[in-house]
Amino acid sequence: MSTVTIIYAVLFYVATVVLVGGLAYKVYVFACTPAPLKIPTTPAPVTRLGVVGRMLREVTVFESLFKSNKWIWLFGILFHFALLLVLLQHLRYFTQPVWSWVVLEQPFGIYAGFIMVVGLLGLWGRRFVVDRVRYISNLSDHLMLALLVAIALSGLMMKFVFHTNIIGLKEFFLGLLSFNPQPLPADPVLLVHLALVATLMIVFPMSKLLHAPGVFFSPTRNQVDNPREQRHVAGWSASIHNPGGR
């Protein structure tokens, strides 16, 4: 087995452990940190079911962002939905036989790659053009966009310019999944693409990409507006005991 194969096999095992372990840890910490007071941003749903609806609207159509800024919303939704289609399309490299709906999804996933680049460049462009957004952008914000754009472009390049040995790649990943590593095709564009993806996986749980799990734990969005009807206590407020009631 070649050195390249060994390096990439280790890299992807490490990246997966960091991504899954890191996210699980973060979600655990979010879940364990108490929310001592009721702070939903109102008007807020008054039932649990209503909150589920609010959260679904937030994560599917980006409701608050739509209210806020149509350009960020447009580029944001293009990027996120294109990314979703691309990820689903990539399932074919990890499943054997390939599920039939993944087969049907292929053309959408492939062309979504272009949409993803459009969305990312739109978001990135705002960091230069809009002075307020330029002011708040750190180097890491630019690098994150650069990373995603590079992943998308290298992927598209393999599809449309320099075809890679996709059969060999799939054997490599199926091998990893069964803990029986197979040789990885030593194609430069592929190696770049994979290295960038592994980087993204490693960075995910320790960066602003935590907004993905974070939104579900945001008290201003996930709390039911019923403080009068139901006494809410957690953390420090759970240790309050008021004397003198009935």
Add this chain to the structure above:
Amino acid sequence: MANFETPALREYPVIPLVHAGTMAHSKPFVAKPDLQKALGFPGELPENWEKQAVKKLGELVDESRALRVFLDSCVKCGACTDKCHYYLGTSDPKNMPVARQDLLRSVYRRYYTLSGRLFPKLVGARDMTKEVLDEWYSYFHQCSQCRRCSVFCPYGIDTAEISMAAREIMDSISVGQKYCNEIIGKVFSIGNNLGLPEPALRNTLDGLEEDVKDETGVDVKFPLDEKGAEVLVITPSADFFAEPHIDGLIGYAKVFHQAGIRWTLSSHASEAANFSMFIGSHENLHKVAFRIREAALDLGVKRIVVGECGHAWRVAYSFWNTLIGPFDFLDPRYPVPQHICEFTYDLIQRGALNLDKSANDDKVVTYHDSCNVARASRMGTMPGGQFIIPRAVIRASVNKFHDMEPGSIHESTFCCGGGGGLLTDDLMELRVKGAQPRMQALKHVVEDHGVNYLAAICAICKTQFAKVLPYYQFPMDMIGSVHGLVSKAIQLGTKE
């Protein structure tokens, strides 16, 4: 009038370009050591204050899911950058919500995240230094905790939570704001924000009874500490003598009178405001609120109604049940607490009040949604009742009413510019500039509909507007209480 320029009011809202540092000089007076000690904070800056501040930050993050999620989740998308009235009025980029959060987030990243520990420059992480502390003191006292940014953030990040935490950290190392902390001290030592002792309060209320008797010929009572009353009214102490607040209090009294419901104020809990929320101190938040539970138990009332006060209604509606509940000793048929607008609205619905709208025909009214009522509480049973009910009370009392433009009312309402513990003369420039977006929307209804009365249900809004309206060439007496309108319209002696 002052050493700064009042912002211009325009035809259309304009998002200003960034002008760094325009408000870097803005700082409220610092609290003296004895003020700090009275609230349980240290009086002097400890020697290793940097370490203590960082430690306190960690503790606060551990005990607040909101703070932790908000500090971790921001992607710097920019959605909030044009939403803060202080940014719109000052063009100082550190008044953009995300930049304000970053003042604290940068320190959090440095000490509590791997990326910030390893690559501080890359992710904008900073050591806790004197410069950082000074910046915190300046810009976390340029946030009125109005939550407008949290409405528009895709993750619901609420800068109010961040600024409360920052103020709490600063207090924990003795750096407190004079205005807020002096007021909280007065609540503990005297019983209300204004420092009005019981005899003076009783005197004021007796005077009001005489005034109303002279004006209407009717014996409307303003009871204090009356055991066995059905309703305890908790109202901001500004209602006892400030203009236009007092017209609101007279309105409440007339409503109770006509409805024939026995009510009382309490000298033990003669204050609805709870400034401890502004400084993020939950010990003091509980302590200030607890007087109300004591008063309710002592007076043996069945219901609690809260007067016109924005942040007090947030504390009462959202936090009381947690802080000073359960309210199993009160009548379960009514919500605890009830807003005075809910109370009056219910009576109107039942036909228990006789309101003559034409008594207010000299007024063309618009309504300012106060931020804490709009974005941090509710009235009635429906989401958004906090927008519907006060307007319904106004419309039952006046013939001419016009709302301001949609982007400036309901949950998008602009802060008056003086909320969140900033209603102090040492922050006058900030208050005037922060009022610009609200004043602009007001100007449009003044020009288009001849509006001459700006109704509000918040003591801070009322005081702030009375002060800043003249800067924008509006008369200062344009601002009034919602229950001031009810007070004019109600026909005493016809229903009782």
